[in-house]
Amino acid sequence: MTQPAQRASRPLWWLGALLAVYLCAPFVASVPQIGQADWASVDWHATWSAVGVSVASASVASLVILVGGVPLGYWLARSHARGVALLGFVVQLPLALPPLTSGVLLLFLIGPYSGIGQLFGGSLTDSFTGIVLAETFVAAPFLIVASRSAFSAVDPVYDDVAATLGHRAASRFFRVTLPIAWPAIRAGLALAWLRAFGEFGATVMVAYHPYSLPVYTYVVFGGQGLPAMMPLLLPTLAIAIVCAVLSVYSRSARSTVAVNHDNADELTGFTPAATAAENGGLHxxxxxxxxxxxxxxxxxxxxxxxxxxxxxxxxxxxxxxxxxxxxxxxxxxxxxxxxxxxxxxxxxxxxxxxxxxxxxxxxxxxxxxxxxxxxxxxxxxxxxxxxxxxxxxxxxxxxxxxxxxxxxxxxxxxxxxxxxxxxxxxxxxxxxxxxxxxxxxxxxxxxxxxxxxxxxxxxxxxxxxxxxxxxxxxxxxxxxxxxxxxxxxxxxRPATLRVADLLGLHNVGEGIVNAGGTIETPNGLRLPCADASFKVGSRVMWRVSPRALVATRDGAWQGRIAGMSLRHGDRYVAVEIAGETFDIAAEDAPSTPAGDLRFAIDPNGVLAWPAHGS
CATH class of the missing domain: 3.40.50.300 (P-loop containing nucleotide triphosphate hydrolases)
Incomplete structure (x- = not known):
């Protein structure tokens, strides 16, 4: 029989399956094209040169992004300044810009007619350096976003604990925070490398030469058409497949089965030695x-x-x-x-x-x-x-x-x-x-x-x-x-009723000492107390031992059973006398709790002490 939750999830499953089919379909459609491709017209020297340029430039750009992007991601994750939040928005803008727009912006900065471009004699464009600069600009946000998210997810308590174990800030970062965040950063670095490897728009604007693989693919497509594309796509597809396989393998390798030994919580084999002597003066x-x-x-x-x-x-x-x-x-x-x-x-x-x-x-x-x-x-x-x-x-x-x-x-x-x-x-x-x-x-x-x-x-x-x-x-x-x-x-002797409440104490209250040594509660109950040291009119705290209340026919106080509670495995019966509620052990409660009952209160079981501030 189908469970309601399974029936409710069917639309979601079909929507996800539909998108998955669409994303996989282009790869399936490319398989028949392998046999129909124009392999004879391929310029393998130019092709492998373009592959080499793309691999090398993407690797250099990724290294630059890694060196700067990890500290930037950490800063964005840990700083709460408004200026830093604005910076975080700006450095992610290349994700939203069309690649051609990114290329134009880079020309404004490093083009042959810009100040920086003239300073370097125009060598920052139409060069390997230009390719790296273009790829760095468009791919860096992938690592920055991943780093920021990874560092935000690291519990600051690890840094705190490492500090108390004697490690300074730099050591805590490289030995604790960075290793914990590294799996997510590594995924962001892989995305940044793939984005740099496949970059076309900004690259074609900044560095048309030497040909990277995307630019060379565009040039060949313009000259030879679709039949020449498959030989050029194979290196890209192969690299993507290798990255996907490595991703799946690393994820499987990281997964571990948690072992929960519920019966291993005691200090196994632990036999306390003689009680440690108090450290003299160590307070x-x-x-x-x-x-x-x-x-x-x-x-x-x-x-x-x-x-x-x-x-x-x-x-x-x-x-x-x-x-x-x-x-x-x-x-x-x-x-x-x-x-x-x-x-x-x-x-x-x-x-x-x-x-x-x-x-x-x-x-x-x-x-x-x-x-x-x-x-x-x-x-x-x-x-x-x-x-x-x-x-x-x-x-x-x-x-x-x-x-x-x-x-x-x-x-x-x-x-x-x-x-x-x-x-x-x-x-x-x-x-x-x-x-x-x-x-x-x-x-x-x-x-x-x-x-x-x-x-x-x-x-x-x-x-x-x-x-x-x-x-x-x-x-x-x-x-x-x-x-x-x-x-x-x-x-x-809790100082106040609030302290008694926080400590979970019962049968505690405040009162005024009357003539004869009784303590009158705010509800008018006069508790007998064996301690006669208090002056009449003194404000005191009092506590009645559960054993001091006894149900007896000749008791001076009339009361009733008001309920029952369980504390630490022991049952207690709540007794209400003159508006005050007391807990007594269940075994001391009367066997027939129905109706009004009579209770005696042993004065020796009533403890009193000066109230806070009196």
């Missing part, structure tokens, strides 16, 4: 200030431990803060120090750090072995150690697309650790993973943290991840710090 401190349009980041933090997390919602500035620490973003009026080292005064390639973006920033054209050898100061002995220690020694010849997510993470870790780095920065390292795999990799990273002595900073929006992988946490929103401190303290 990160930073003041990050950056204005981007209407958004302003302004946070400062001086943690005292080496396992850190920055948590906040999307758009809060946490990734921007991490990039400032890495030196990948300007710090308008701040500072970054690691121990006694002023990182803020150093470019990213000299900060001796490991930076891992969400997809780990593995270079797609490098094998695992090449990834580990890439850092400027990579230690071969350390690379061998981490290859074995992280279970990567059998994967050294694989490319990133042949690795699972867990394997990619371990390769990125090993690459950073080959530098003996003292600072590891992770930007949402597990955001794209499913829950079981994310949990396994989080535990693996936690094990590694216990072994190495580096300071690690995890950027995340997952409070559980922050609690697992950090000893201190910074909570930010809209570019501002909401709270910072030890993980246990921040999770136990």
């Amino acid at each position: 990160l401190a930073f003041a990050a200030q950056r204005r981007l349009g209407t958004f302003t980041l302004d946070v400062a933090w001086r943690p005292q431990t080496r396992r850190l997390a920055i948590i906040g919602p999307s758009g809060s500035g946490k990734s921007l803060a991490l990039r400032i620490i890495a030196g990948l973003e300007p710090n308008d009026a701040g500072s970054v120090t690691l121990g006694a080292t002023d990182l803020g005064a150093l470019p990213p390639e000299r900060r001796q750090i490991g930076y891992m973006p969400q997809d780990y920033g593995l270079f797609p054209h490098m094998t695992v072995a090449q990834q580990l050898a890439f850092p400027v100061d990579a230690d071969a002995a350390s690379a061998r150690y981490w290859l074995t220690h992280l279970g990567l020694d059998t994967l050294t010849e694989r490319l990133p697309q042949q690795l699972s997510f867990g394997q990619r993470q371990r390769v990125a870790l090993a690459r950073a650790l080959t530098r003996h780095t003292q600072l590891l920065l992770f930007d949402e390292p597990f955001a794209a993973l499913d829950t079981p795999r994310r949990r396994r990799l989080q535990q693996s990273l936690r094990s590694l943290q216990r072994e190495i002595g580096a300071v690690t900073v995890i950027v995340t929006h997952d409070p559980d991840e922050a609690a697992l992988l950090a000893d201190e946490v910074l909570v930010i929103e809209q570019g501002r710090m909401l709270q910072a401190g030890a993980v246990a303290e921040v999770f136990r």
Whole structure:
């Protein structure tokens, strides 16, 4: 039975097939002409001379286009200036111009009566040089467009990662950006060469002599007619066929089958050594200030431990803060120090750090072995150690697309650790993973943290991840710090309701201390509290332990079951008492939830602390 999607695609298929038939038909029609061609009248010496002129001039023009077109394409792709956008439009104009018009424009520039033409004594026209100049003008846009598109498609994160691995701008371009973009650039170069080889209009205007193959074909056609064309077309057709075959072959050779080892995400063979001693005095401190349009980041933090997390919602500035620490973003009026080292005064390639973006920033054209050898100061002995220690020694010849997510993470870790780095920065390292795999990799990273002595900073929006992988946490929103401190303290005593919400905490609220030590909530519920240290009228934050609420006939508070939720595999029942909603463990909920119920609240299970700003 035909699927609806297949039926809908039939018109598209027929339209594509119709165009394909039309494009192939001229080649099919030329086959019978081979036997009818006037082979006896062919001047083979002149023909091969014209072929040689076209091949040589197209090759020289392509080399000129390659040397200048790749940098120009990179500039057009990475610059956002208005003048550069206008330049990008102008350099592509030859694609829209009739070739004869291009030839006329070139005569205005280099013709025998122009200033440049007179400077060279008229040698720029009717010469091999003139052919090259004409072919360069009409063929260059093919490579420029391809280069611009190729460089635009290269994720800037690769350049960022290469910078943090110690490579300067030129090295990053030639070793990372250009190799990634090269397949598309190579295709553009092939198109530019073929366009130069077949150029007629501009060439005939600028350099009628010596004959290139297109010009010679035109001359012969004018003198001998159609029967003489087939011998002249064969070299062009042969070259086109060779280019097509090479294109198909290279595309097939590049295609690889991604290998996804879902069961290989743990640190295979990894047995944590004794917990690494804290590096004496090696603590990160930073003041990050950056204005981007209407958004302003302004946070400062001086943690005292080496396992850190920055948590906040999307758009809060946490990734921007991490990039400032890495030196990948300007710090308008701040500072970054690691121990006694002023990182803020150093470019990213000299900060001796490991930076891992969400997809780990593995270079797609490098094998695992090449990834580990890439850092400027990579230690071969350390690379061998981490290859074995992280279970990567059998994967050294694989490319990133042949690795699972867990394997990619371990390769990125090993690459950073080959530098003996003292600072590891992770930007949402597990955001794209499913829950079981994310949990396994989080535990693996936690094990590694216990072994190495580096300071690690995890950027995340997952409070559980922050609690697992950090000893201190910074909570930010809209570019501002909401709270910072030890993980246990921040999770136990959030500074505001917004912090509690970002940390996924429940049974938290604000209230005013009344006489007798009770805490009155905005909805009028008076919570008993065993802590009698607060003055009457004090504004406090409170948190009720789920175990502190008990359903009992003699309970002082009337309530009702308001719903049920599932958190981290555990079921909780929502209980509404006097307008306040509390979560209690499902096993502690009453067995008959229908109707109104009575609840008791244990004062020892009610924690209170001063509200922020009080």
